[in-house]
Amino acid sequence: MSTGDKAYSVPLYTTSNGCPVRNPNAMIKMGKFGPALLQDHHLIDLLAHFDRERIPERVAHAKGSGAHGYFEVTDDVSDLVYADFLNGIGKRTPLFTRFSTVGGEKGTADSERDPRGFAIKLYTQEGVIDWVNINSPIFFIRNGVQFPFLVHTQKSRDPQTNLKDVNVYWDFLCNNPESVHNVMFVFSDRGTPATYRNMHGYSAHTYKWINKDGEFHYVQIHLKTDQGIKNLSNDQSHALKADNPDHAGQDLHESIDNGDFPSWTCYVQTMTSEQAEKAKFSVFDLTKIWPHSEYPLRRFGKLVLNRNPLNYFAEVEQAAFSPANTVPGIEPSADPVLQARLFSYNDTHRHRLGPNFNQIPINCPLQAHSPFQRDGQGCVNGNYGSEPNYPSSYHPLNYRLDASNNEAHEKWVGEATSFQWAATSNDYDQALALWEVFKKTGQKDAFLYNISDNLKSARTDVQDRVFKLFGKVSSEIEEAVRKATLKVSPRK
Ligand code: HEM
Structure with a gap:
């Protein structure tokens, strides 16, 4: 490789x-x-x-580190999914994982307060499937069209000054109050994981698993760290930015070098379409979790990282993940953010790595046969020799003409509509539940400190809007955030 x-x-x-x-x-x-x-x-x-040494850095998740490993099936899930790599206890599938921060540029610090990417490329016998996960079970937005706005406000720099702008950061979040659940996650200490090894991974989105009888379940995937959750305090994360901006990449590399292989236990939450219709929230709403009490976690595998890349550029920088890469038995749901992602990743790879990015060894499936995708820049795989470049009746290509066994499981009706999922008062229950968890588990003070430390640099009118944002969840949080912020940023 x-x-x-x-x-x-x-x-x-x-x-x-x-x-x-x-x-x-x-x-x-x-x-x-x-x-x-x-x-x-x-x-x-x-x-x-x-x-020509530099290629464009990733438009999001530019700073990252990776490692090779394997996925092993530990429990039978054949009643849920017919995907070959998930069937057969003990079956192992090689994989490559890239961890990342989201908003930083390629040289920024690993300890930034930010979600963490946890992308996994599984090289199965039936093609590459990518689990392009994150370390929170939820996200800021629930409408795909908003992603560029999110990245422009959370990552990008002012068009005139090229400076980061905390006011713009909060302006976007206040305009989209359904983000508040994830804001609370990111401003808890989970927003600054101690290392990549000490955090969970989540699909966050709903996907569909289809079984051999053609029945489907909505699913969410959880990868629980076997190293235990460990976080940095706000002050530790600030100090590391200066002392060792690459601390998480270093930790990952050194632990694997020392034979201390990090692992995660994989679980699935499931929901039938009947359950989905009765749920208090939409299964397509990325700002919502599925309560474990109603939708319990079911274990199905283990993910182990046991080999460092030999070459960062070849294996980590050129890795091209995409939620569109899937295998038979696993499909995307109609989640509007996921639907947008299905286009965006392979599109950016064509720009970042060229049209033949899947021929780069780190992205290459174990076996691919796509002779109708020919030529183009960076074509290095022999280009299918003399094979026809269309489905020729003169060539004995082994087409599989059998129909998929899950063709009618979702029926869509309706007209093309302009979709915007505006926040309503029903949207804040889970954020309030998270606040109660903070209170019970002693995380409240850290959350208030972390958020006030950030908000102290914002304009007072923006601070006031952020207090109101939390007021949508509860007047208790609004008051607590106001008090903590005014303490470090007193008004004249
Ligand atoms: C509409 C919403 C989204 C869009 C359009 C989008 C688009 C992108 C793009 C263009 C990249 C850079 C890819 C590259 O250059 O290789 C990226 C990276 C990434 N995104 Fe998203 N994203 C969205 C939402 C999400 C969500 C909700 C998650 C997690 C659940 C996520 C997880 C990741 C991860 C882990 C990476 C880094 C992949 C790597 O390590 O190379 N993204 N995203």
């Missing part, structure tokens, strides 16, 4: 076309004081490649 081994077996330095270069430190010049010569292929080859 890596090109690293090959490089070590070549004894002599050469130009990219293989011509030996005895002294890579020398360049060819006309006499002692003359100009450089265009015929110095080593110099030009080297500089031209250097000039």
Whole structure:
């Protein structure tokens, strides 16, 4: 998978076309004081490649670290799903995982207050499936069209000053009050996990698992850390930004190097379509959790990371995850954020890595046969030789013409409508329940400290709007946030 081994077996330095270069430190010049010569292929080859070394960084989740490992089935879920890699206790599937922060640029600190990405690429016998997860069971938005606005306000810089703007950050969240549940998660200490090994992973979205009889369940996936949850305090996270901005990447690399392999136990929550219709919330609403008491967790597997990448660029930077990558038996739900994601990832990969990004070894399925996708920049896989580039009747291609066994499980009716999921007073119950958890588990003070430390830099009119945002959940939280903020940011 890596090109690293090959490089070590070549004894002599050469130009990219293989011509030996005895002294890579020398360049060819006309006499002692003359100009450089265009015929110095080593110099030009080297500089031209250097000039193109950077690829665009990810538009979101730019800072990250990765590791290889495997997924193992530990419990039978064949009544729920016919996907080959999830059937057969003990069956192992190789995988690659990339952890990330969301809003930071490629060089920013691992300890930033932010959600954490937890993306997993599983190389199954039936193709690559990506679980493009996050460390919270919920998210800020529940409408796909809002993602660019979210990223522009939470990550991007002011168009004029190129400065980050805390007022813009909160303006977006106040305008979209359904975000408050995730805001509370991110401003608890879970918003600053101690390491990537010490956090859970969640699909957050609803997906569908289909069984061999064609029945489907709505599901949510939970990956629970076997290392236990550990978080940084607000002050520890600030200190690490200066002391060791790469602390989480370092921790992941060193623990795997030391044979201390991190693992996660995988669970699934399920819901039938009848249950979904009766639920108090929509299963397509990404700002809501499924209460464990009503929809219990069922264990099905173990995820282990046991091998470090040999080459960061080849394996981590070029990794291209997409929720659209799935395998038979697992499908997306109609969650409007997930639906938007199905387009966005492979689209950005075509821009970031080129149209043949799936030929890059880290993205390559164990077996792929797509001879109708031909040519294009960066095509390196032999391009299917002389095979026809369309479904030719003169070629004995082994098409599977059998119909999928789940074709009628969801029936959609209706017209194209302009969809906007505005917040109503019913949207704050789960945020209030989280506040009660904070109170019971001693997390309330940390939450108030973390949020006031951030809000102290905002304008007073913005602070007032944030207090009102929490007032939608309860007057108790509104008062508590106001009091904590005014203490560190007194008004004249
Ligand atoms: C409409 C909503 C969303 C859109 C359009 C979107 C789009 C993107 C894009 C364009 C990237 C950069 C990918 C790359 O350059 O390789 C990205 C990264 C990522 N997104 Fe999203 N995203 C959305 C919501 C979410 C949600 C809800 C989650 C989690 C449940 C999530 C998890 C991730 C992760 C983990 C990565 C990093 C993947 C990696 O490590 O390479 N995203 N997203």
